[in-house]
Amino acid sequence: MSRAVLSLGANLGDRAATLAEALEALAADGLVARSALFETPPWGPVEQPAYLNAVALVDGPHDAAGWLARAHELEQAAGRTREVRWGARTLDVDVVTVEADGAAVLSDDPVLTLPHPRAHERAFVLVPWASVDPAAVLPGHGPVADLLAALPREEVDAVIRWEPRP
Ligand SMILES: Nc1ncnc2c1ncn2[C@@H]1O[C@H](COP(=O)(O)OP(=O)(O)OP(=O)(O)O)[C@@H](O)[C@H]1O
Numbered sequence: 001m002s003r004a005v006l007s008l009g010a011n012l013g014d015r016a017a018t019l020a021e022a023l024e025a026l027a028a029d030g031l032v033a034r035s036a037l038f039e040t041p042p043w044g045p046v047e048q049p050a051y052l053n054a055v056a057l058v059d060g061p062h063d064a065a066g067w068l069a070r071a072h073e074l075e076q077a078a079g080r081t082r083e084v085r086w087g088a089r090t091l092d093v094d095v096v097t098v099e100a101d102g103a104a105v106l107s108d109d110p111v112l113t114l115p116h117p118r119a120h121e122r123a124f125v126l127v128p129w130a131s132v133d134p135a136a137v138l139p140g141h142g143p144v145a146d147l148l149a150a151l152p153r154e155e156v157d158a159v160i161r162w163e164p165r166p
């Protein structure tokens with residue numbers, strides 16, 4: 001058993017349907033809370049369409065490696081194939097943090113680095129995370145609210161709550 005914070009993103013196909021399906025599947029893994037969907041400009045060097053992002057808090061029967069395996073299963077179920085690093089994808093699921101026995105799991109293994117090495121600089125992770133857990137702390141980096149305050153204002157403001165068109 002462990003608690004994890006997962007970041008989900010999609011920028012190809014029916015983004016909202018893909019995220020809804022993945023979040024539904026996580027119900028079987030102990031989904032505790034999930035954020036709304038947020039539309040976010042693409043982060044990184046690759047030109048690509050806007051993403052929808054969400055964060056899920058899970059507390060279930062996996063260890064850290066098990067959460068990564070679930071992340072890959074969800075990506076595969078969404079038809080994801082391996083492509084360009086930081087490029088467009090039907091579904092990307094990252095393991096942001098894992099906590100077991102009350103302590104953060106730390107790892108510098110490139111197969112599973114924990115906490116996720118780029119989470120602290122990604123408004124598309126921090127804004128949805130803070131929305132479901134305002135007191136969240138990113139191990140090694142501090143309160144998520146402080147990390148958000150340290151990011152350029154325009155990056156934070158560009159993460160916009162998304163609703164389906166009526
Ligand atoms: N915390 C983590 N969460 C998800 N994948 C991780 C993590 N740490 C290491 N990895 C490894 O990173 C590899 C590449 O993952 P992925 O294709 O999702 O990267 P990316 O989304 O392009 O970049 P980023 O990791 O910056 O979001 C995975 O196969 C996985 O083994």
Ligand SMILES: Nc1nc2c(c(=O)[nH]1)N=C(CO)CN2
Binds near residue numbers: 008010044053086087
């Ligand atoms: N806004 C946003 N940008 C990204 C995302 C993502 O989920 N959201 N995922 C990426 C894959 O590495 C690259 N860039």
